[in-house]
Amino acid sequence: MKAFKQKQVWFVTGSQDLYGPKVLEQVAKNSEQIVHGFNQSDAISMEVVYKPTVKSPREIYAVCQAANSDENCVGVILWMHTFSPAKMWIAGLNELSKPFMHLHTQFNAELPWADINMNYMNTHQSAHGCREFGYIGTRMRKERKVVVGHWQTRDVQAQVDDWCRAAAGWNESQNLRIARFGDNMRQVAVTEGDKVAAQIQFGYEVHAYSLGDLNDAINAVADNDITAQIDRYASEYVIGNELFSDEYQVDRLRKEAKIELGLAQFLNDGEFGAFTNCFENLTGMTGLPGLATQRLMANGFGYGGEGDWKTAAMVRIMKVMGQGRVGGTSFMEDYTYNFGATDQVLGAHMLEVCPSIAAAKPRLEVHRHTIGVRCDVPRLLFTGKAGPAINVSTIDLGNRFRIILNELDTVTPPQDLPNLPVASALWEPRPNLSIAAAAWIHAGGAHHSAYSQAISTDNIVDFAEMAGAELVIIDAETKIRQFKNELRQNSVYYGLARGL
Ligand code: MN
Numbered sequence: 001m002k003a004f005k006q007k008q009v010w011f012v013t014g015s016q017d018l019y020g021p022k023v024l025e026q027v028a029k030n031s032e033q034i035v036h037g038f039n040q041s042d043a044i045s046m047e048v049v050y051k052p053t054v055k056s057p058r059e060i061y062a063v064c065q066a067a068n069s070d071e072n073c074v075g076v077i078l079w080m081h082t083f084s085p086a087k088m089w090i091a092g093l094n095e096l097s098k099p100f101m102h103l104h105t106q107f108n109a110e111l112p113w114a115d116i117n118m119n120y121m122n123t124h125q126s127a128h129g130c131r132e133f134g135y136i137g138t139r140m141r142k143e144r145k146v147v148v149g150h151w152q153t154r155d156v157q158a159q160v161d162d163w164c165r166a167a168a169g170w171n172e173s174q175n176l177r178i179a180r181f182g183d184n185m186r187q188v189a190v191t192e193g194d195k196v197a198a199q200i201q202f203g204y205e206v207h208a209y210s211l212g213d214l215n216d217a218i219n220a221v222a223d224n225d226i227t228a229q230i231d232r233y234a235s236e237y238v239i240g241n242e243l244f245s246d247e248y249q250v251d252r253l254r255k256e257a258k259i260e261l262g263l264a265q266f267l268n269d270g271e272f273g274a275f276t277n278c279f280e281n282l283t284g285m286t287g288l289p290g291l292a293t294q295r296l297m298a299n300g301f302g303y304g305g306e307g308d309w310k311t312a313a314m315v316r317i318m319k320v321m322g323q324g325r326v327g328g329t330s331f332m333e334d335y336t337y338n339f340g341a342t343d344q345v346l347g348a349h350m351l352e353v354c355p356s357i358a359a360a361k362p363r364l365e366v367h368r369h370t371i372g373v374r375c376d377v378p379r380l381l382f383t384g385k386a387g388p389a390i391n392v393s394t395i396d397l398g399n400r401f402r403i404i405l406n407e408l409d410t411v412t413p414p415q416d417l418p419n420l421p422v423a424s425a426l427w428e429p430r431p432n433l434s435i436a437a438a439a440w441i442h443a444g445g446a447h448h449s450a451y452s453q454a455i456s457t458d459n460i461v462d463f464a465e466m467a468g469a470e471l472v473i474i475d476a477e478t479k480i481r482q483f484k485n486e487l488r489q490n491s492v493y494y495g496l497a498r499g500l
Contacts, residue, residue, distance in 0.1 A: 003045040003324025007168050010076045011035045012063055013053045014084030014133060023123050027081045028053050030107040034079075034151050043157035045324050046164040048077070055084075060092035068097045075099040075167035077160070080129035081107065082122070086136035093140055099170060099466045100144050101163050102137060104130045105151040143465045159458070166462030169321035172273065173467065174203035176316060178302070178309050179272040181214050182281020185306035190446040193310055193396030201401060202467055206309045207270075215284040217269075218262030229257040233291075237364040237380060249366045249376070252287075256378040259285070260292035267301060274302030274316040276309050279350065279372035288369055290351035290379035294423070297354035303331045304448060305352055310394040310401075314450040315354075317463070318392065322454030328356025332391060332425070332451035343433035344411070346426050347391075347451065351379045353423035357453060358382035359412070367421035384425025384451075386412045391429075391449035392460060393440075394469075400494050403464050404445040405457060406436050406474040425451065430476045439474045439483045470494055 013031040015024060035050040054060045067073050075098050093100075106126045137144055145163045149156040184191050195206045230253060233239065243249045267275060275296075279288045297303050302316025311331060318329045330353050338344040347353075350371050355362045362380035369377040389408045394401055408427040417424065429436035457473060464471035470490050472483070 002047050004047070004164075004168055006072050007074045007171060008047045008049050008072050009164050009167060010049045010051050010063075010067055010070075010073050011038075012051045012076055012078050014060070014078060014080045014089070014129070015053050015055050015082045016084055016088070017055050019082060019122065023082070024053060024055070026123055030081060031079070034105070034107065037152060038157065038160065041157050043154055044161045044164065046074075046161075046168065049073070053081075057088045057091055060089055061095060064092040064096040068095065073098060074171040075101065075164070077101045077103050078133070079103040079105060080126055080133045082125050083129040084133060086132045089133065089136050090140070093136065093142060099163075099167050100142075101160070102130065102134060102144050102146045103151070103160070104134075104146055104148040105156065107151075109150045109152070143468065145462055145465070162456060162458045163462050165321040165455075166459050166466060169317045169459070169463050170466040172320040173313070173317050176204035176273045176302075176313060177271055178204060178206045178312055178316075179267060179270060179275040180206055180208045180307060180309055181211060181275065181277040183208065183278065183307050185278050185280055188306060190395060190444075191304070191306055191308040191310070191448065195309070197396070198310065198313075198401065201469060202313065204313050211281060211283045211285060214263065214266055217266040218259055218285070220265070221258045221261045225261055226254050226257045229261060230254065233257070233364055237362050239364045243364070243366060249378075252366050252376050253378050255286040256289070256291050259287075259289045260295055263289065263292055264296060264299075267296070272301075274304070274309075274312040276304045276307050276312045278305070278307045282373055287375040287377050288351060288373055290369070290377040291364065293352040294355055294380050297330060297352070298328075298356050303352055303354075305331065305333070305349055306448075308446070308448050310396070311446065311448045311450055314392055314394055318450050318452050318455045321459055321463070322452060325454040327385070327387070327389075327453030328354055328358070329450065329452040329454055330354035330357045332449050333447055334391075334449070335424070337433070338426070342428055344426055344428050345433065346424055347384070348420075348422045348424040351377060351422060353425070355380050355382060355423070357384045357425060357451065358423070359385040362423070365421070379421070380423055381421070382423045383413055383417070384410050384423075384427075385453065386410050387453055389425075389427060389451060389453045390455060390457060390460070391451050392455075393445040393449045395444050395446055397444065400498065401469050402443065402490075403460065403469055403471045404440060404443045404474070405460050405471065406430070406440060406445075407457060407476065410453070430474070431478055435478055435480055436474050438480055439472075439478055442480075442484055443472050443474075443487060
């Protein structure tokens with residue numbers, strides 16, 4: 001069973017009529033077998049759809065046009081089994097608006113040393129057919145992923161899957177609607193940005209709503225639905241007896257459940273995939289949503305605090321990309337440091353960390369919230385699961401967007417944090433805090449990020465290329481002098497690439 005239920009990628013093989021029907025029959029059969037192999041493989045999370053071999057400009061154009069208009073097709077894998085003269089591809093590639101991957105594989109793995117003849121050479125000539133095709137991609141300045149190797153290997157299939165997931169993320173980005181309750185936190189710079197520019201580049205729409213609109217949805221929630229929701233909490237989380245024996249805490253929990261159900265109704269009715277709110281805009285509400293936001297994130301919604309729609313979008317996109325994979329994705333904030341033998345970051349937020357990243361079953365507790373608004377808010381408490389992770393931040397540089405990625409190693413905290421009333425994750429950024437934080441700051445990365453243990457750096461590389469967005473990566477190899485030069489060179493490149 002594929003993790004992606006509806007989305008598909010198409011598999012298109014290029015050739016030409018020159019070889020005659022016998023070779024073309026073999027080409028078609030081999031392509032079908034590759035597609036079958038991909039669909040049988042548990043390494044590839046999306047259905048691959050076989051398309052008949054294209055042999056002329058007209059056929060190539062037609063399949064590109066069909067891919068554009070097929071709602072479920074998120075991208076196209078192109079493979080040249082034989083030579084496919086690349087001028088034939090110009091009209092089609094000009095037309096193609098979905099991402100494409102150039103799969104540079106060959107049907108047969110090993111050479112049949114004793115039997116090889118010219119017939120074999122003419123049938124299995126991806127080695128040069130794909131180079132001719134590669135030229136036209138480069139000549140036309142087309143961003144694409146090139147995957148090289150035998151199609152049956154885990155490594156090739158993993159790269160295909162990374163790209164399929166990125167294409168699903170890109171598809172989500174094109175269709176995503178983000179609801180914004182209230183506005184930006186006053187005076188905060190990095191969470192601002194040009195929503196028109198974002199929609200042109202990433203496709204997603206950002207729509208603002210007043211708290212009155214949201215309160216209408218919250219106030220419409222029925223009492224028995226709230227009761228059913230409390231039962232759900234009791235089955236999913238660790239809840240101490242003292243909570244249920246305290247009338248006041250039960251009341252706070254019921255109010256939170258009401259917020260969650262109202263918010264969910266509002267988002268579902270408006271077909272929103274992500275939302276933002278702000279603790280400074282809560283008129284008419286019983287408090288800043290805590291548990292409610294955590295649960296909505298766990299159910300797949302993107303979220304950004306303090307009006308941060310760029311991070312909300314990225315959290316949602318990464319949740320879509322990561323479906324079916326082990327590991328969660330959350331809104332996150334670099335909060336406080338632990339300087340020591342290995343410098344560490346304790347990431348958290350006021351309330352809103354997604355339980356999909358938790359190391360163990362979360363505890364549900366009611367605590368006083370003191371930032372901006374003072375009230376008691378139910379929230380889930382846990383620490384993040386140890387293991388590799390990434391933080392991703394999208395910023396608006398005024399003339400373009402930049403995506404910043406830092407690879408991390410999340411670790412188990414050396415001690416409990418009994419007095420910390422919020423969920424958190426403790427990590428060691430690569431290559432170390434000293435270089436990672438300096439690079440992040442030079443790049444202008446936000447204090448907010450989309451944190452994930454399901455998404456790899458390669459997923460984000462593929463996504464950024466599909467979006468045509470700048471991406472800078474901070475990993476084990478990063479050196480500050482080189483990194484600063486990369487930022488300077490990128491400024492020139494993206495300035496020129498944008499044109500007038
Ligand atoms: Mn924040």
